Amino acid sequence: MGFDPMKTLYDLIEVDEAIEVFTRILSKVNLQAESVRIDEALGRIAASDVKADFDFPDQDRSAVDGYAVVAEDTYYATQYNPVELRLVEERHDNSCIGKGEAFEVFTGNPIPCGANAVVMKEDVVRDKDRILVLKPVPVGGNISRKGEDYAKDSVLVPKGTVLNPFHIAIIASNGLRTVKVYEKLRVGIISTGNEIVSPGIARKQGEYYDSTGTLISQLLVQDGFYRVNYYGILPDDEEVLSEALEEAVLENDIVITLGGTGVSGSDVVIDAAEKKGEVVFRGVKMRPGRPTSSSLLNGKPILHLSGYPVAAWTGYEVIFRRAVAKAFNLVNYNRRMAFAKLSRRLPNQVGYQTYVRVQLKTVENELIAEPYMLRGSGVLSSLVFSQGYVEIPSNIEGYEKGEIIKVFLF
Amino acid sequence: MGFDPMKTLYDLIEVDEAIEVFTRILSKVNLQAESVRIDEALGRIAASDVKADFDFPDQDRSAVDGYAVVAEDTYYATQYNPVELRLVEERHDNSCIGKGEAFEVFTGNPIPCGANAVVMKEDVVRDKDRILVLKPVPVGGNISRKGEDYAKDSVLVPKGTVLNPFHIAIIASNGLRTVKVYEKLRVGIISTGNEIVSPGIARKQGEYYDSTGTLISQLLVQDGFYRVNYYGILPDDEEVLSEALEEAVLENDIVITLGGTGVSGSDVVIDAAEKKGEVVFRGVKMRPGRPTSSSLLNGKPILHLSGYPVAAWTGYEVIFRRAVAKAFNLVNYNRRMAFAKLSRRLPNQVGYQTYVRVQLKTVENELIAEPYMLRGSGVLSSLVFSQGYVEIPSNIEGYEKGEIIKVFLF
Numbered sequence A, B: 001m002g003f004d005p006m007k008t009l010y011d012l013i014e015v016d017e018a019i020e021v022f023t024r025i026l027s028k029v030n031l032q033a034e035s036v037r038i039d040e041a042l043g044r045i046a047a048s049d050v051k052a053d054f055d056f057p058d059q060d061r062s063a064v065d066g067y068a069v070v071a072e073d074t075y076y077a078t079q080y081n082p083v084e085l086r087l088v089e090e091r092h093d094n095s096c097i098g099k100g101e102a103f104e105v106f107t108g109n110p111i112p113c114g115a116n117a118v119v120m121k122e123d124v125v126r127d128k129d130r131i132l133v134l135k136p137v138p139v140g141g142n143i144s145r146k147g148e149d150y151a152k153d154s155v156l157v158p159k160g161t162v163l164n165p166f167h168i169a170i171i172a173s174n175g176l177r178t179v180k181v182y183e184k185l186r187v188g189i190i191s192t193g194n195e196i197v198s199p200g201i202a203r204k205q206g207e208y209y210d211s212t213g214t215l216i217s218q219l220l221v222q223d224g225f226y227r228v229n230y231y232g233i234l235p236d237d238e239e240v241l242s243e244a245l246e247e248a249v250l251e252n253d254i255v256i257t258l259g260g261t262g263v264s265g266s267d268v269v270i271d272a273a274e275k276k277g278e279v280v281f282r283g284v285k286m287r288p289g290r291p292t293s294s295s296l297l298n299g300k301p302i303l304h305l306s307g308y309p310v311a312a313w314t315g316y317e318v319i320f321r322r323a324v325a326k327a328f329n330l331v332n333y334n335r336r337m338a339f340a341k342l343s344r345r346l347p348n349q350v351g352y353q354t355y356v357r358v359q360l361k362t363v364e365n366e367l368i369a370e371p372y373m374l375r376g377s378g379v380l381s382s383l384v385f386s387q388g389y390v391e392i393p394s395n396i397e398g399y400e401k402g403e404i405i406k407v408f409l410f
Helices: A009-010 A014-025 A167-171 A209-223 A238-251 A270-275 A309-327 A380-384 B007-011 B015-026 B165-173 B211-223 B240-249 B268-276 B308-328 B379-383
Strands: A032-038 A066-069 A083-087 A099-106 A117-120 A122-128 A130-133 A155-157 A180-184 A185-192 A227-232 A253-256 A278-282 A295-297 A299-303 A337-342 A354-365 A366-371 A386-392 A404-408 B033-037 B064-068 B081-088 B101-106 B116-121 B123-127 B130-133 B156-159 B179-184 B185-192 B225-233 B254-258 B280-283 B292-297 B299-304 B339-341 B352-364 B366-370 B388-392 B404-409
Touching: A014 A278, A014 A295, A014 A299, A014 A309, A066 A083, A066 A130, A155 A167, A155 B379, A185 A209, A185 A238, A185 A270, A209 A227, A209 A253, A209 A309, A209 B165, A227 A238, A238 A253, A238 A270, A238 A299, A238 A354, A253 B280, A270 A278, A270 A295, A270 A299, A299 A309, A309 A354, A309 A380, A337 A354, A337 B339, A337 B366, A354 B165, A366 A386, A366 A404, A366 B339, A380 B156, A380 B165, A380 B179, B015 B280, B015 B292, B015 B299, B015 B308, B064 B130, B156 B165, B156 B299, B185 B211, B185 B240, B185 B268, B185 B388, B211 B254, B211 B308, B225 B240, B240 B254, B240 B268, B240 B292, B240 B299, B254 B308, B268 B280, B268 B292, B268 B299, B299 B308, B308 B352, B308 B379, B339 B352, B366 B388, B366 B404
Parallel strands: A083 A099, A185 A227, A185 A253, A253 A299, A337 A366, B081 B101, B185 B225, B185 B254, B254 B299, B339 B366
Antiparallel strands: A032 A180, A066 A099, A066 A117, A083 A130, A122 A130, A278 A295, A295 A299, A337 A404, A354 A366, A354 A386, A386 A404, B033 B179, B064 B101, B064 B116, B081 B130, B123 B130, B280 B292, B292 B299, B339 B404, B352 B366, B352 B388, B388 B404
């Protein structure tokens, strides 16, 4: 009768501690920088600050189609008392426009000297060589100032940025054809399980197709800065797994194993890792994803995830992804989030941090989060049909129906 | 004095009409289906419903580590009055467990016949060949039912889905190694402008690097179902552009031009398209992005976007992206959205639908949207530093400070 029902729980570590510990061992990965063409840089991580070589724009430009003027001329202009200005037909390099004059400009044209504002075409009536201004314009009005977008030496893209199309475009605007990024993080993935078979192969009753390997691989591929090496499905054999792990850590920066990690079942993968390495943590106080574990082999971090897709996803999302963001100081790798009203009570087992997938609906000016809870909380379709997830801290008994809660968006 | 200041506005069409018209001409694109390996399918569009070939799971399985039991045996179990059950060591194929018996199972194991629930390991004290159950379990408790994830013939992934890792994983779980997707949409991109030069080239005062070409290309590349053909920067020459457009429509499903579309400035690209084709619309009541236009050449849709990055982005985001979603019946191509409180007033010029980039901050349980409005609303850095955008309908004068507004998230 010596079984202590709390023992398993005591052995598990907190989510935050797991993230911290895994961050620490990930930080040992020494990422080299490489230079890539900007049109090959999407999703890569900037390896240094990208700074502006010049002010942009490099001179004052018109922000609209209209007429460059001396702003003071227009101050009393109204539709009923328009101000008449003489149109300067052609401006010479050394001439400036003066009071009482206007010069036609299109969007992007430089502002002629002497002018300090642009009246929009819509606010003017043109009559041959003169214009009637119907509306005042302030000093600087409709002028895109030198350096308005960015100033010389300012940081356009900070180190650690996961490059999106906007970042790449602003790098291009500064005339750069290449950008320094980190080499791709090489992640080895090993699926385990005697009952797991590859898609496309005939299957017996009790065998399951390896969806978790596909899930985790594709999540990494989607991010653009990983190189995924998939080692296939290995049997629940400590010897085989131990050799495979040694090979995988040699060829990768990080290794992720899927399956064979039941905290109370057979932990063959962790045993295999421990044989020549060391266990870092074994189980996390989270649901799903409790079997999430970590070990170190030849100095390389291994993350052991459940073979079950939703539990594996939770370990990936919460431990792996957040630790990667911290270890490599990524500046924009957090999930977008929104606040939503819970459609029903969301109970939690105190002691566990719980992750619940939710569907989001809009009702009037409010997001409603409909949790996947009862049946189906652990199934793949709950990920397919949800738009985000809720994190219930381990120290509370849940959220009440109608409560406003934070949702991390996919 | 015959200039009508409202004329330009009258010529523009409403945003919704522009989307509808562009959708109509996009719908003529005849996308063929092709079969691709699931690990090459990320971001592609499912060309037909993917249906389940079998129930998943295909038998009742234990959802936890514990003991399969007859639920009714446990109904009166408490910590103080545990129910004792006899542990069945090994179950034979044709034998079932009966009342008073229990059989050890690990997560994922099939449920032995006779059992109708699983008691969690934590709720049991084990003593050699018997267990003491401390807590009742209802019929079906902790059992993952046959077909719980999905039933045979149910639609796993509907036609028109832009495949994400979850979709690909559920397809894998059904044993499929390939999936039918649409061929990539071929999009030709032509930048125009005598003052535009390629990144990496020495630049004179008054010349600008082609950031808009990079921006629109990368936005398309990010989506996974486009094949981008970039034709480089062409001069503002009607003859040259006309020939380039003819070539581009021949080699692509859609063509996007950037620059040369000032509604009141030189419309050389649209003129070039009109020469051998027809203009579909010329200018949209939106800000930024007013010059957004469309034409048809040899039956192929052309979208003319501004050369300015933010105006081009707005035309892409609002007209192109939404029309693509409609024309190809994409089921999950809408931007995620959130509601946020406006940090300050957001004025609008009635008659125009206005798009304002916003930064999002969290203050307590609320998102605060800080708009980029005054200086810098048209600059590339406003896209880099924002997390989403707000759409102000053309018939309202703006949003008030403190108002809750919808934000489309990047």
